[in-house]
Amino acid sequence: MGFKILFIVxxxxxxxxxxxGMNQKGPPLGIAYLNxxxxxxxxxxxxxxxxxxxxxxxxxxxxxxxxxPDLIGINIHCTSEMNDxxxxxxxxxxxxYDIPIVVGGSHPSALPEDTIERFKSIDYVVxxxxxxxxxxxxxxxxxxxxxxxxxxxxxxxxSGETRKNPPRELISDIDNLPxxxxxxxxxxxxxxxxxxxxxxxxxxxxGCPNRCVFCYQPxxxxxxxxxxxxxxxxxxxDIKEYGAxxxxxxxxxxxxxxxxxxxxFNEIKRRGLDRVRYIASTRIDRVNKDMLKAMKExxxxxxxxxxESGNQMILNGIRKGFxxxxxxxxxxxxxxxxIKVDTNFILGLPYETEETIRQTLDFIMKLDPxxxxxxxxxxxxxxxVYEWAKKGIGGLRLKSDSFSATGRIVGxxxxxxxxxxxxxxxxxxxxxxxxxxxxxxxxxxxxxxxFYTLFRYGLHLIANQIRKIxxxx
Numbered sequence: 001m002g003f004k005i006l007f008i009v010x011x012x013x014x015x016x017x018x019x020x021g022m023n024q025k026g027p028p029l030g031i032a033y034l035n036x037x038x039x040x041x042x043x044x045x046x047x048x049x050x051x052x053x054x055x056x057x058x059x060x061x062x063x064x065x066x067x068x069p070d071l072i073g074i075n076i077h078c079t080s081e082m083n084d085x086x087x088x089x090x091x092x093x094x095x096x097y098d099i100p101i102v103v104g105g106s107h108p109s110a111l112p113e114d115t116i117e118r119f120k121s122i123d124y125v126v127x128x129x130x131x132x133x134x135x136x137x138x139x140x141x142x143x144x145x146x147x148x149x150x151x152x153x154x155x156x157x158x159s160g161e162t163r164k165n166p167p168r169e170l171i172s173d174i175d176n177l178p179x180x181x182x183x184x185x186x187x188x189x190x191x192x193x194x195x196x197x198x199x200x201x202x203x204x205x206x207g208c209p210n211r212c213v214f215c216y217q218p219x220x221x222x223x224x225x226x227x228x229x230x231x232x233x234x235x236x237x238d239i240k241e242y243g244a245x246x247x248x249x250x251x252x253x254x255x256x257x258x259x260x261x262x263x264x265f266n267e268i269k270r271r272g273l274d275r276v277r278y279i280a281s282t283r284i285d286r287v288n289k290d291m292l293k294a295m296k297e298x299x300x301x302x303x304x305x306x307x308e309s310g311n312q313m314i315l316n317g318i319r320k321g322f323x324x325x326x327x328x329x330x331x332x333x334x335x336x337x338x339i340k341v342d343t344n345f346i347l348g349l350p351y352e353t354e355e356t357i358r359q360t361l362d363f364i365m366k367l368d369p370x371x372x373x374x375x376x377x378x379x380x381x382x383x384x385v386y387e388w389a390k391k392g393i394g395g396l397r398l399k400s401d402s403f404s405a406t407g408r409i410v411g412x413x414x415x416x417x418x419x420x421x422x423x424x425x426x427x428x429x430x431x432x433x434x435x436x437x438x439x440x441x442x443x444x445x446x447x448x449x450x451f452y453t454l455f456r457y458g459l460h461l462i463a464n465q466i467r468k469i470x471x472x473x
Contacts, residue, residue, distance in 0.1 A: 032180030047184035110382035112155035197245035208252035302340035310363025350394025
């Protein structure tokens with residue numbers, strides 16, 4: 001019998017994400033890459049996405065009994081999922097399965113030793129890029145853990161002690177990686193961006209050159225770019241094999257190199273792949289008119305911009321590296337090109353005050369994007385914001401170290417000395433209401449999410465604000 005691994009995508013057992021099902025947007029790209037890589041190495045693999053099941057833990061138990069894997073891998077995409085992943089690992093161990101469990105993803109990569117020490121049901125952490133480390137771990141397990149201490153990018157428990165091996169060098173030529181394998185993902189259960197259909201994520205590069213204070217980058221700051229021809233081949237494959245009707249470019253910054261970006265979208269159009277829609281995400285200061293023209297001609301539906309704030313001092317403080325004027329220019333150019341504008345803004349940034357928050361909300365109305373994502377700053381581990389919040393720098397205050405609450409839409413772990421949590425949530429709620437409850441924007445809500453999810457989300461936010469008002473009396 002060959003070696004078998006079961007990859008698990010956690011459901012959200014805690015918080016508003018569980019209530020709304022907001023986590024069901026699509027398959028995690030990292031697991032798809034690992035799925036392809038282990039298969040190329042002759043290892044059998046299977047995907048189990050708990051988000052697709054009404055009774056996820058019972059269904060998982062049945063799947064493990066039927067598949068009988070030699071290793072279980074759990075994807076922890078971000079900090080708010082850490083307790084979810086640990087709960088799954090505990091359930092597996094308590095059910096009597098003597099199967100080693102490995103976790104990977106952004107949070108375990110940020111805190112590999114803490115993950116091993118805090119969660120006794122987790123046996124291994126793959127931190128950083130996972131392909132090579134996972135294969136070496138599997139080979140070690142085949143030999144009764146022989147050579148475990150030599151595997152770079154691995155943390156583990158040995159004789160009751162936590163061990164962390166040196167980090168692994170980043171993969172320099174990512175064109176040598178196989179195309180991500182999405183077989184086994186329950187696409188019918190996902191809720192993609194803007195529409196109902198099958199959305200597949202694609203990346204053109206790994207790594208991000210920027211150093212925003214609130215972001216943790218497990219793929220490093222050295223950008224490694226795939227050939228645009230290989231990217232287009234993958235898109236063509238996704239359309240033919242998986243029935244993709246929309247492609248989401250999941251790059252940290254898609255348009256780092258303007259010439260590359262233009263070639264990419266020209267090739268998409270040349271091959272007739274403009275019959276599906278595309279969603280892109282990039283920086284304010286990394287677009288130009290020629291690039292936007294090429295993107296529109298290739299059927300790019302929308303571009304997501306991390307605008308973050310309407311106050312220049314706040315932008316400078318988080319090292320965004322662009323100006324308010326550049327934000328206005330990029331959004332104007334994008335609208336002129338006929339592409340929908342989706343913007344991300346964050347409330348509660350370092351040195352934020354109620355005045356700067358109001359400036360941001362006014363700036364949003366002035367920009368008038370098509371879609372708005374209005375978050376409250378989350379203190380993710382191994383970021384400068386997290387360290388600042390622990391020390392009270394920038395007016396930040398860490399309310400708790402709760403992993404489940406970090407990144408939650410309502411009630412996460414951060415507030416400001418000058419603006420308490422309830423007030424931040426008030427501004428978030430009123431910002432959404434002010435932006436979306438206009439005739440010109442109400443229709444866009446039906447692009448963004450299905451009406452049922454939107455209705456539940458709205459009810460939750462309104463009920464939360466009413467509850468806070470009554471709690472003051």
